[in-house]
Amino acid sequence: MKKLMSVILCLGLSACASKELRIHGQEESSTALFNMEVSAEINEDYSDPYNILLQINFESNDGKWIRIDEAEVFTDNKEDAFNVIVGKDLVSWAEAKDEEKKIRDHNTEMTDNVITGVGGAAVVLGILTGDKNIAAAGLSGVAAGAGMSAYHKISEKKKNAQGVKMVPEGHLYAPFTVPSMSLTKRWVLINCPSGRVSKVIKLRLKTVEGESVTYKINLMERS
Incomplete structure (x- = not known):
């Protein structure tokens, strides 16, 4: 504890x-x-x-x-x-980087979901077969997936709070x-x-x- x-x-x-x-x-x-x-x-x-x-x-x-x-x-x-x-070079760069970040964020979310999903399937399999080890491993996977998802969300919120808005005035x-x-x-x-x-x-x-x-x-x- x-x-x-x-x-x-x-x-x-x-x-x-x-x-x-x-x-x-x-x-x-x-x-x-x-x-x-x-x-x-x-x-x-x-x-x-x-x-x-x-x-x-x-x-x-x-x-x-x-x-x-x-x-x-x-x-x-x-x-x-x-x-x-x-100037215009800065605008072109910002647009390109925004697109790259969208792809990275999507891939991160998908990875977290896969880890959680595989863990959940293992829990069900463990229950159906009566295998405690598989069920325990599945629970660990669910916890890991949820934990990584929470970590990424917290990190993103911290960046938004601590970061600076990329606008011309800034x-x-x-x-x-x-x-x-x-x-x-x-x-x-x-x-x-x-x-x-x-x-x-x-x-x-x-x-x-x-x-x-x-x-x-x-x-x-x-x-």
């Missing part, structure tokens, strides 16, 4: 959404005081070896409203140069505001033509008042 409660507790904690993402941005330089936490995370559902969808969260920790007029991501390593995708390069003591989410698509992803990227922000700040984001911190 204790082990079961531990598993349930771990699942509950892992399912909780967070304001702070996996990768912690480090302030490198600034022309003014920015009491703001920056974190990022790679959206694996929409990323591949050549394209990275990066979500960036901005969280204000004081009474100052931070109005960003310009944002830029770049790297100091010329060998790992990348492009930020914008793009990193569109002007945005981080209200006092609040959270603002942004996203950006990075294309790496060589397939070599820069380990460290820089994020430079410039406010409407002309103040600027640069953060270092270590993409290898994604684990």
